Amino acid sequence: MQENVLLQMRQIEKSFPGVRALGGVDFTLRKGEIHALMGENGAGKSTLIKILTGVYHMDSGEVRVEGEKVSIHSPQDAQNKGISTVYQEITLCPNITVAENMFIGREKGIWINHKEREKRADEILGKLGIPARAKQQLGSCSLAVQQMVAIARAVDMQCKVLILDEPTSSLDDKEVKMLFDLMRDLKSRGVGIIFVTHFLEQVYEVSDRITVLRNGELVGEYLTEELPQVELVSKMIGKELEELSSMGEGDDKNAEAGEIFYEAEGLSSSETYPFNFNIRKGEVNGFTGLLGSGRSESVRAIFGADKVGGGSVKIKGKPVKITKPIDAMKNGIGYLAEDRKRDGIIAELSVRENIILALQVMNGMFKPISRSEAEAFADEYIKVLNIKTASRETPVGSLSGGNQQKVILARWLLTHPDYLILDEPTRGIDVGTKLEIQKLVLKLAEEGVSVTFISSEVEEMLRTCSRLIVMRDKHIVGELKGSDLNQTQVMKTIAGGEA
């Protein structure tokens, strides 16, 4: 068995100022296995990965590759030792060709043989069954193919250990399947794959072994087939599953809510076709559909985030004009954007500043929230939403993803919105926080706030929404409520005639 071991990390410790990120974690990867690394946000997954790839340096511990003790100084160093990473965000250059991307920075000397290079690239792509051509511009490939090219690049660099960090979060089902086929192919070639993801089903579909971390400690290593999904979840969040099951599915929490709060007729933006939409006071509804179906674009149109094309909007029956975000905010609408990093957090500013931002904007430039008031607000929401941060003055960029999301939620809650739009509030965050956010949504609805909820996970939407608007190819193709609110019906509607 020892011979099979490809990578061994033993007693890895790493602390950041004020936080112990990893306290003596072991991790073993064998040849030709897909090993899922699981844990909530802040469990230490990314820290462990970053130590392995040379981004961070461990405080103590030992790393062995094929039995040999190594110290990894930099990402370049890691690559030379056969450890390659493909990150969640594609880190290649979209505006040059596939072949150039595969060989960039790897050639010796300054002379480049384009022909030779393209031939070699096509060879590798063919071998791995990746549907891309060497001469193609990378940007013209789909995201999945781009990701595969990144993997092909790693594989061609003779990698023994391949780390896939959330590779599937922006792919659709078909693309995920393609990626998994590639992973299985690599596995049969003896590559060890570390697979980091939040999607539980995917772990069960593709992985052989699971290592679970919690709060920087090792919970254990398990064979995937011997660990039921429910148990995995409880190991990750460290509490019993009563809470999970206590949230009933599909009971009509808020179906018969109050009068219509928001109503749009023929609303369109530069990114959408005209559509009709309304939401009642205290109602939770959702937009669902595949990625790119127009669900995000629709809510962006409601908030005035994109250039508004036309249509009429009424709030509480009164016509209003919403052409930019501030108009929506003044009408009591809050919007948590899909892309937390790009559209949500102001990374270098403190938790306090991030929390008060929207309220401050609504108050206007000449009515600043005083420091003491801001501190009180921040402390309150850190407590209410259970935000894990060293202090309210910590830059928000240094928090874990789930906690960043809570900060943005706090930002909007502080404005006391009548209508809150949450676009993928639970993407890329851990199970525990997901539940907290779902509960919060229901609680808000009880208090009379209207919520529009978007999530890639249909289950989550079924749990929270009393009405689902289904979109396909930028058009609303159906509206489900009551007894129609079940997984099969949603899938059928999404798939449409072809199903």
Add this chain to the structure above:
Amino acid sequence: MKNGKRNIFKGGLGQLTIPIVSICLLLLFNLIKGLITKDLSFFSIELVRNNFGNMVLSGNLISIINGASELAVLAMGMTLVTAACGGQDISVGAAAAIAGSMFVKVVKTGSSISGMKVLLAFLAACMIACLFAAFNGTLVAVFKIQPMIATLILYTCGRSIAYWINGGATPTVSSPIISGIGSFIPGVPIPTPVIIVVVMAIIFKLVFHFTSIELFTQSVGINGSAARLNGINSTFIKLLSFIILGVCVAVAGTIGVSRLGLINHETLLLDVEMDTILAVAIGGNSLGGGKFKISGSIIGAYVIQTLTITLYAMKVSSTDVKAFKAIVIIILVVIGSPVVKTWFGKFVGKYFKKNKQLAVKGAE
């Protein structure tokens, strides 16, 4: 707290560490040199009677803080532009020449020079400076042109515009009021430009206290997309930062003109733009925008001036000064770079770890 010491060391001064340490190093250098040569005249401050018969402070330190005034004022405005737009305005020198020319033009109209007229002249200078700043700001905020490219236009033609304002002449203005602005107000031993810097700094402080410009500017600079989705009008914020810089330009131009008692559109605040950008950088502000500290930039301006005066005091010829300045600045900037900071942080970390281990061993 266990690591209290380390935290103070690393985070206590934060952004201001580099500028404060730089200025201390420069002063220390002068002190050591003074002790070796037994000549501490660099540090002497005397109360002397000037040409107008006023008792005024004099000495190298005074000429440092006095001479840095224009730079300090410009650096304050430049900090805001840098933070909001992630780029710099390289036309401040030329714009100051325009503002100065306007100031002289208005002062020169009519015969007598009254306080009212000087105030009017200053307002006119402000107007024209803000006008050109708005031009720059529009190019940057509305047309999304790189700040350096956008301001290159005014950098190129600004001094010609200044030339036209006074019909090509370099008129002199002599009046007690003007010299009161440029050097000393009778009865006040502190140079007026220094007082103006203090007033400007206080105004900035008050503006930041009574408005949320600081938060909005930083938000726009760090993440424009998120700022927009939170309802911040980033075009307006960027434009505003340029307008505020415009006011600073007018103040600096007025000080410059009053100091000399004449306007020379070719030489007034020549090459000041690069020093201004440098002051912002030495102040620990990211030239890519985002978080900023005005106080850092002000200290940065004094660092540059201290360096210049130190070199002059060492009898370095004015042609050589620039080369020496460049060397010192390279050192400062490299020390302040994130790479060195990380190394330093690691070094400090190791040192404390060692100490801790020693302490543990001692306890055993």
